[in-house]
Amino acid sequence: MSVTDGKILPNAFQSESAAQALELACKTLQIEADAILALKNRLASPAGESFARAVSSLLACNGRVVVSGIGKSGHIARKIASTMASTGTPALFVHAAEALHGDLGMITKNDALIAISNSGEAAELLSIVPIVKRMGATLIAITGNDASSLAQLADIHLNAGVEQEACPMNLAPTASTTVTLALGDALAVALLDARGFGKEDFARSHPAGALGRRLLTYVKDVMRTGDAVPAVPADVPLTTALLEISKKGMAMTAVVDEAFRPIGVFTDGDLRRLLENARDITKLSISEVMHANPRTVEPEQLAVEAVELMEQFRINQVLVTDETGKLTGALHIHDLTRAKVI
Structure with missing residues (x-):
């Protein structure tokens, strides 16, 4: 050697x-x-x-x-x-x-x-x-x-x-x-x-770990609320909805009825597809182009369940509703990333 x-x-x-x-x-x-x-x-x-x-x-x-x-x-x-x-x-x-x-x-x-x-x-x-x-x-x-x-x-x-x-x-x-x-x-x-x-017990003794965050973080802990939630009535022009999307920074807006229940959603992706079809967006109302029956979760659900919903339907945002169906919040996948749920 x-x-x-x-x-x-x-x-x-x-x-x-x-x-x-x-x-x-x-x-x-x-x-x-x-x-x-x-x-x-x-x-x-x-x-x-x-x-x-x-x-x-x-x-x-x-x-x-x-x-x-x-x-x-x-x-x-x-x-x-x-x-x-x-x-x-x-x-x-x-x-x-x-x-x-x-x-x-x-x-x-x-x-x-x-x-x-x-x-x-x-x-x-x-x-x-x-x-x-x-x-x-x-x-x-x-x-x-x-x-x-x-x-x-x-x-x-x-x-x-x-x-x-x-x-x-x-x-x-x-x-x-x-x-x-x-x-x-x-x-x-x-x-x-x-x-x-079980897993929940393990999470409680490891609150700082990845499993703890996944099993102890609820939708209500990370969702956006109040004025931070983009929402417009169903009878407004699409251009008004676009202003709401730009203002709230979630790349989407909920469309709500008189009781503030979400009846639809419109995203940046939907806008791009409209423009690709060369439609005149100034003449459209939001109700004509929204996706009806949007995906929702409840505040008491685990945040990881919202992640699973997003992955299943390949969406980046999800609306949060209470037991009466009223819109109470919204989640973007970036919110879950910042909370280290994913």
């Missing part, structure tokens, strides 16, 4: 080591995939009873699910707690070492503690377990060793053991952390399903 001033040249790596790196990458993924498959088969066996008991226990928990670990297991524990919290199971992460210096006060008798240690012998976890047990909290252990101290102390033990790590030296936590993370995801999904947690 070529070296200059102690630095490996990129072209040297590409020519001499790329194949080796790719081979090692594929081997790593295969080892981790095999480890997850082994976990799947374990859960499908009588050993899966422990998993079912863990789910039942967590569902019955009147407090929160506290997930704890140290080192790499601590990082996995933090992610599992985060996944549970965002999918309907109140959960938090407590660092095992910090628990020994005050954070143990975050755990109550009504909580359930998921303690994670591949060896099952992490000293920090073993130091807090007796205290947690005495206060009456449920202890669920995830380890790679059924005979470990942590497994023996637990009310429920989940075996996340692997035959080998992906690390060539079989030392760095790799396959074991992947399997533990997958097991935590399996717990979170099982709990999600048992709680009937």
Whole structure:
């Protein structure tokens, strides 16, 4: 391998080591995939009873699910707690070492503690377990060793053991952390399903995300109202309607009856088609050229439903009417884009 001033040249790596790196990458993924498959088969066996008991226990928990670990297991524990919290199971992460210096006060008798240690012998976890047990909290252990101290102390033990790590030296936590993370995801999904947690619930816990905007934004939140809504009576000349279109900047106008119910719509596209047919627009009334029975939505509908309507009928605007059919607003596709609904 070529070296200059102690630095490996990129072209040297590409020519001499790329194949080796790719081979090692594929081997790593295969080892981790095999480890997850082994976990799947374990859960499908009588050993899966422990998993079912863990789910039942967590569902019955009147407090929160506290997930704890140290080192790499601590990082996995933090992610599992985060996944549970965002999918309907109140959960938090407590660092095992910090628990020994005050954070143990975050755990109550009504909580359930998921303690994670591949060896099952992490000293920090073993130091807090007796205290947690005495206060009456449920202890669920995830380890790679059924005979470990942590497994023996637990009310429920989940075996996340692997035959080998992906690390060539079989030392760095790799396959074991992947399997533990997958097991935590399996717990979170099982709990999600048992709680009937749906898209709307997920959106409420992710209000800043794309799904949150799609499921929590209503037509009334983004529609134009009042004087911003273009509308003309059915008996006005087309030229008057064109002035309304230009003034309101929505590239269309609603045509309304005496009760302000929309009976038609006229758009910029309709105007272009009239001009292509060489018609004298100064002699036309809006009622002669409008599209009758315009597409409408209601203020209480989700904004994403308005998007679906626009996509279905290939339109860029939609009128908003109340329960009596009265025009109360209008939506342009740009309004939905600005609100990040699409």
